[in-house]
Amino acid sequence: MSQSGTITAPAAAGGTRPGVRWGSLAMLVLRSVFLVALFGIALASPGFLSTANLMAMMTSAAFVGCVAIGMTLITVGGNIMSFSLGATVSATTLVFVGALLAWGILPAILVSLLFGMLVALAQGLVIGWFGANPIVVSIAAFALIIGIAPWSTAGTSLFLPAGAGQEVLRGKLLGLPIEFILLIGLAVLGQFLLSFTVFGRNLLMVGSSRWAAEAAGIRAWRTVAGSYLWAGLFAAVAGMLLASRYSKGNMDYGATFDYDAITAVIVGGTAIQGGRGSILRTMIGVLVIEVTRVVLLLNGFRQEWQYLISGVIILSVILLQTTVARK
Amino acid sequence: MSAILSVDRISKSFGAVAALQDVSLTLQAGEIRALCGENGAGKSTLVKILMGIERPDTGSIAIDGTSVAIRSPSQAQALGLAQVAQELSVIPSLSVLDNIWLGSAQVPLLHRRRAFRQRAQDALARIGAGHYDLDRQAGTLSIGECQMVEIARLMVRDARVLILDEPTATLSDTEIEAIFAAVRALKAEGRSIIYITHRMGEVFSLCDSVSVFRNGRHIVTKPVDDVDRAGLIEMMLGRSFEDMYLCRQQGATGRPALAVENLGVPGVVHGFSMTVPRGRLVCIAGQVGSGAHTVLRALAGLELATGRVSVDDRPLRLNSAPRARAQGIHFISENRAAEGIFGRMSVADNVIATRLPAASRLGLLSWPRLRREAARLIRDAGVDERRLGSMIGDLSGGNQQKILFGRAIGQTPGVLLMNEPTRGVDVGARAEIYRLMRSFCEQGFGLVMTSTDLEEIVGVADIVLTIYRGRLIGRYEKEAITMNAILTDITHPPALTRNGINEAAAAS
């Protein structure tokens, strides 16, 4: 049932501990009931199935979703969370707009991706090589990005004129928003990395026990740095998508993304201690959060009650999820 | 004599695992009772229930004939029970003094009192550790010293029933002797002791009676005088048992698998040299803290070291675990939980941990191949194939260790470095591990192990090197390997000669 690519034994294996199987089955049922109830309410909500609503949901899920994929890699690798991915997203919107105005769309995409990767890689190296505290490093990086990025644009937003090329990243493909298609692609990529590459398995091992990983001859610092590199890449994609959608580069866009992403990771059930988790679960987390938000909105709850109720729902999902993980 | 503690029909399950089933025991005042049984037999679970850390599913406990419900460790303490837990329970950032009094109900809120210092000092002196500095941070002590601090914690508790769960696994013989003396003194005061161990010798030299556990059931309790070693092992395993140690490797050896020259680790190991022939098991014997562990850690690239090392005549660059691994060095740590297994991952994930690059193309893994490989490896390591999908943390210590050995299977020819390979491993699994080691020898591996268990060293080693304070003392082979010679070397070595090697031994 774990989607992290853990090898499952031949059919007989589960049979030795039927009780464990039964317990997780009960939890699976409980979780499914919760999801079905949530989506039942969603479907019953006026206008939930309208094209406009679905499109809007897919788009907004894509932005946080991209960041959450990277956050999952960081969490799985044993580095808890990063406070700087949101700022990286914001700064990327500026980089993207600037590069697009100067050189056109393709170079802009490349430069943006490179920017995100470099910013995150630097943090990953400091954390992996020196064993620096990941939370402090990410807070420091946050401050540096927040200080340097607006300074270089003198604190204003950058605007994209229509037709500068950003349309490529906000159109539709097969009737779905490009953002959403990209999100699915990245999620598949992330899960693939985790399950089917040496890097991904090493990351799980380093997250499970860094000492044991090093004793087994894994270059843990490289693996950690790699996880940040990918997280930076995913954050950069979110930044480009945002800038294209709103034709604007702005330092405020990513402000809440760190919290939203870690919420999605935890709601998805990835262990905060590292060593276990999956991107697909995080995507379920993103979906739950997004659907909850939209349902409350559609049912005419006032903004303030939306915050409260979604808080309660998320807490109950967390209670549910973590109990599953413990069992 | 009257029963001080009696346990009646206790059962406890974790999920589907029945850790204890219908266990009944009585313990008399002034009795030292050994608990024996394979890994996972349920010994520690019984201790946890007695100490109020776990609650039994059914059954009852009585102290002095009155039935009691033990719901928390503090309640257990109030009832006069105290333990040394199997897992090391010393807090590194606290001083020795604070560690000794940690959790004690006798300590008032304002805890810095002179009397407590004195009592802690006395407790340490009683177990032969009177020279420990009470204000030293426990984190700077060796594992063995921490264990002594923990036993001192037991001593100050003034308990009527003392439980020691494998207290000597990390200790050396002199320390063990001191502890035995202290335990006997406690017995003379009329206190009762429950003593859990995997070392058969300790059962016969210390205990009055022995209770055997198997698969969560209490099989039998007998006075030690009524059982012999073979009989005891047979009761534990539930089947007959041949000789544990296999004969030494004979015959010619090829080129050296590993040559170490002048290895140094600042402050710990000084000018250590050795040659490990292919197909031989070399054992480095030394007290806890002698530097034996550090030698192997340095060779595995886990300690900063200097010196010339070559594997198969190819020079090895030190100070990098990945490079050591790439040159065929496999390392098994003395700290299985922290540095060996990946506790939150499956058995299969653990056994293939070091083989991912080999089973991948351009970084992409081939799961069918890995799955086949994992199944083959754990079969060859002697673990039930059906455990492939279990969490490794759910396996017994012996099986976990076999999985770690499994990582090296077939990676020939190589070098296998093992620190305390049978620590916390039961007799049955121990024999299987020795057999595994021999099969590695036959495949042409060079094997080096360290151990603090003299009986084991004399039983398995082809070549014994003795080490004292980080320096090589002697080298023994074949008939020259005797317990006496090794014991002298590692405790009070004769004067060192200029090249660091005991001449008499070098001549042999």
Next chain:
Amino acid sequence: MPLLHLLSPYRRPAAVFAAVLVLLLILDGGRGDLLGSSLLFSLFQMFGTVGPVALGVGLTMLIGEFDLSVAGMVGMAGCIAVMTGGDNPWLGLLIAVGIGLAAGVLQGWLMTRLKLSSIGVTLGGLLIFFGISYALTESRSIEYPNLDVADVLGRKLVGFLSIPSLVAVGLYVVVALVFGMTKLGRDLIAVGSDRRAAVSAGVPANALVIATFGFSGALAALCGTLLGYSLASAAPTGLANVLVPATTAAILGGVSLAGGTGRPGGIALGALTICLLQAGLNALGMSSYAHEILVGLVMLTIAILDGSRFSIRIDELRLSLRRS
């Protein structure tokens, strides 16, 4: 031997504090803007806000947990106090702190009872507190009518202190004394470095966890109340995010996320360091960008010097230099 590892948990935060002071003096370049009369006052004003929250968060980190919910609690308590304390500020304070305590205890109870990770539970708490403060105020900023209270709280006392900063200093003194002199401190450290070991030695770990979260909640509520009273208003988003500076202060103070290290005195120094950096840069008239950049650089440097592998890397370097 590496720089910072030589220093004991008490001395390290002091070294960091001194380093930041020197840095500011260098930036000042002898112009004397820095050491103007108002520096100490504004430093301690900030300490009055960051200090108590850092103490609460720091103690939860010390026992190996993490209280994210303080960020929401400060805001919620501010709103509650401002709404209920109009006539009697003490009543508002009592209600707010009581709720903070209860919410913290509840969270602690949930995590010990259900064996949940504190990050998950307090993330939920954060979102709920956040929601409650929106719901209570209907997303508006609410005024606190009792301006006298704001006046009293903002007044200078004994030179550079005010009531909020005095309260913060007092809290630290009391906690440091309790921590150092009673067995509570020792037990908290034990719970933080090895929960299983502490339990098996007989330390009442669950009770300590619940109590620590209760204390952290109460401190955050106290801080929110004082902040709301001093500003004479409260709004759900109006109160700046205190979690990041509080966490930073605790880490600078020698507390690690892994638990078991750090002391209240260290946390105080860490909080003072953060406040000194902020107040100092303000006094120097730095642009807000330069301000952020400097804070980032200082923290990055500390993170590296303090890294668990820093000493190994230096030794490695030295070794390879000697060889070549």
